[in-house]
Amino acid sequence: MAVAVTTKTAWKLQEIMAHSSNVSSVVLGKGSGRMLATGGDDCRVNIWSVSKPNCIMSLTGHTTPIESLQVNPNEKLIVAGSRSGSIRVWDLEAAKVLRTLPGHKANICSLHFHPFGSFVASGSLDTNIKLWDVRRKGCIFTFKGHTEAVRCLRFSPDGKWVASAADDHTVKLWDLTAGKLMFEFTGHTGPVNVVEFHPNEYLLASGSSDRTVRFWDLEKFQVVSCIEEEATPVRCVLFNPDGCCLYSGFQDSLRVYGWEPERCFDVVLVNWGKVADLSISNNQLIGVSFAQSTVSSFVVDLSRVPKSDSVPHGLIRDDQPLVPPTPTGSSLRRIYDRPSTSCSKPQSRVKHNSESERHSPSSEDDRDEKESKAEIQNQEDYKEIFQPKNAICRTPPRNEPFPAPPEDEPGAAKEAVKPSQAADVQTSLPKQELPDPVQRPPIASSTSLTRTEPSVIPAARNEPIGLKASDFLPAVKSQSQTELVDEEAMSQIRKGHETMCVVLTSRHKNLDAVRAVWSTSDIKNSLDSAVAINDLSVVVDLLNIVNQKPSLWKLDLCTIVLPQIEKLLQSKYESYVQTGCTSLKLILQRFLPLITDMLTAPPSVGVDISREERLHKCKLCYKQLKNISNVVKNKSGLSGRHGSAFRELLLLMAVLD
Incomplete structure (x- = not known):
């Protein structure tokens, strides 16, 4: 009697609906x-x-x-x-x-x-x-x-x-x-x-x-x-x-x-x-x-x-000679000594x-x-x-491998019921122990479940502006509530999207305005316009571009940007803090020696207007950096990468003291 031998090397076993919301x-x-x-x-x-x-x-x-x-x-x-x-x-x-x-x-x-x-x-x-x-x-x-x-x-x-x-x-x-x-x-x-x-x-x-x-x-x-x-x-x-x-x-x-x-x-x-x-x-x-x-x-x-x-055993043909396996090299290194006790x-x-x-x-x-x-x-x-009756084997049977599907059938497996419905098909459970799917509605990924700690939360975890989980969920009235029809479901989705679209449209318009200034003028005027709009997100977008080209930085820009950096470092959004740290580091590395030299240099003899202007800008930057240094000191005790970034900034700013 011929025995069918599968020729599949890999296949999909199953797909299950594991949770009522995203699996993490x-x-x-x-x-x-x-x-x-x-x-x-x-x-x-x-x-x-x-x-x-x-x-x-x-x-x-x-x-x-x-x-x-x-x-x-x-x-x-x-x-x-x-x-x-x-x-x-x-x-x-x-x-x-x-x-x-x-x-x-x-x-x-x-x-x-x-x-x-x-x-x-x-x-x-x-x-x-x-x-x-x-x-x-x-x-x-x-x-x-x-x-x-x-x-x-x-x-x-x-x-x-x-x-x-x-x-x-x-x-x-x-x-x-x-x-x-x-x-x-x-x-x-x-x-x-x-x-x-x-x-x-x-x-x-x-x-x-x-x-x-x-x-x-x-x-x-x-x-x-x-x-x-x-x-x-x-x-x-x-x-x-x-x-x-x-x-x-x-x-x-x-x-x-x-x-x-x-x-x-x-x-x-x-x-x-x-x-x-x-x-x-x-x-x-x-x-x-x-x-x-x-x-x-x-x-x-x-x-x-x-x-x-x-060649693995399953792939050896009759016309192929046997090849001895390559030594694993276990003798090259020491072997672990597993103790008999904990x-x-x-x-x-x-x-x-x-x-x-x-x-x-x-x-x-x-x-x-x-x-x-x-x-x-x-x-x-x-x-x-x-809880098996025979305590010798507690885990599921291991003597049978998972069978491969036939070659002419797709490898996709059946989709299981949701965990909230799994108990409904089990008649052995008492009715009062059944999970109630209505009392556990899906939780949208944007819900603000995170506690006040930690102080630094990834930006992906922040709740989008103007959105709440309830915007995406129907109001639960009773267990017998009928499912939403398509129009009602779309209405619930639009309810949250409209708010976000308004925010993004406004941000896009502001960026267009800044870009128009950039194309007709210099970068200083572009930053002035971004600051005048009073939208930190636009400032962040602009700084992310400038940070990639350190040659664009001038002392004039520092006087405009430093007050904005102080706001970014105190922001609750991780991406804002990161951009602020990057910009401040660039400023300290490029301009702090110039600022300290100008402030400690003896006064010039005669009238030098350009030097006086530069001295005025250096004094203004020094004052702003002193204010920022207090923020950096307070943040330097944080854990994580932002904590290390603030500690690095604190070292760079040590000369201010």
Whole structure:
């Protein structure tokens, strides 16, 4: 009897409507490769079984959108970090919140569970890394050293180190026992998105927006190799379980790399868009991506993908001789020594390059935990996965790979019901436990859910001028309210768009007026007209052009621009602050020596009108710079890249004192 053999290497497994609003974070469980967690702008964390259509559990309690997720190695715990800096840990088997961990002052960008100790590491937009003891609900260390957002964290296989990747183009290696920085790896020329330890050797891989993958030796602390030919940013990386190769996720493709020497074994085209996470199950690589409110999963058959210079078993033809696989090079480096017990608690007496903290629980934290809930929405799948009758195997069955669709059928899978409707199809749940879709309307991405902290919020998070979430949502009157017809829906959408169109039209007219002056006169008159319009957005647009051509700057411009820079530095919009810092830095570098020299020079003999005019402008600039220096001093204590920018400006302005 002939057995049909699939010839597909990659296919789409399914597409689900994961949240009632935009999905903001997706992660796969690495233990089984079959568990999926999604976080959304609706402030929920939803748990799924890969390839199954319905949501198993929905976790609530966060009050701002979910920014980062991570599942622990045995898939019993999940940790979620929000835009406000709050972290919550849930016990999936007990279906309840375990801990609330406050302390960060900005978005949680990265999380990771210790491989065997009850610790969690978190990285934030506030540039800090915190190590938490989940059992004792305390922060053990705050590691400080990065100057921009920490995008990825990974514990070493032996649990002694944690590696961090950040937007400041660096990868740092921290010693958990000593509580200090071990080494900083430099070489990337763009934000580093991901970092991953080799499962056995002292080897680290990092992927960056500079479109390179770098391999680092953790004994010699030097680069092993660098793969540079890629055309898109590196989004995620994962070593094969035996350490023979590295899988890298790019836009619509998977690439398989070796590092000694650096080479690409294979490129697999996968239509997954911006892939968010990778996992391996049953010799299949699972990849997940998200767009708006949907999450898609994809499968790559690793038996058909070369992992070395030899041909994979599934591709060997009868007329081809067998080629021995290339040695993996495991003997070149030291092997991790995994202790049989959990790692020792970091010693708080060592404070070099870190700040030791201990957080005591407060009544506010207790209230947060009481308000956090785990709603089981699919009782049958929940019992099968998290509370099995046979305790030997807690995770979904792993002995069956995901089947490939027939060659003549599209790979798209069925779309699942929304999580808010998932419980409606389950007859085993009591009626009073069903989630109420009307009481949880979708939350538009422009809602101002962010707390007053952090003081620096990305511009993309700011609420557009004149818009509110209610402008896009119908008024909820009752549970039986009928759906909006097309005309009513369009009316609701126009209601918010009209306000924005008015704002943008006004801004466009103002820019046209400034451009008309620019074409008929000099840049000084253009800036005068921009200031006279009394619209900071127009000033920002003009400065962004001038900042790109430092040769355009003259002392006359400084006297006009400096009062505007003072306003920009105090703006609530990140883009305004950034433009103000750039302009001020250019002025200080080009004109501050001239200003100080003019003010300290002895008076001239005789009448020199041009010198007197220049002296008057220098005095005016000096006075304005003194006013700005007070703003810079107040802002220099901020965290993040703006804090470092203000500290740099403070150093440049030191001569004013």
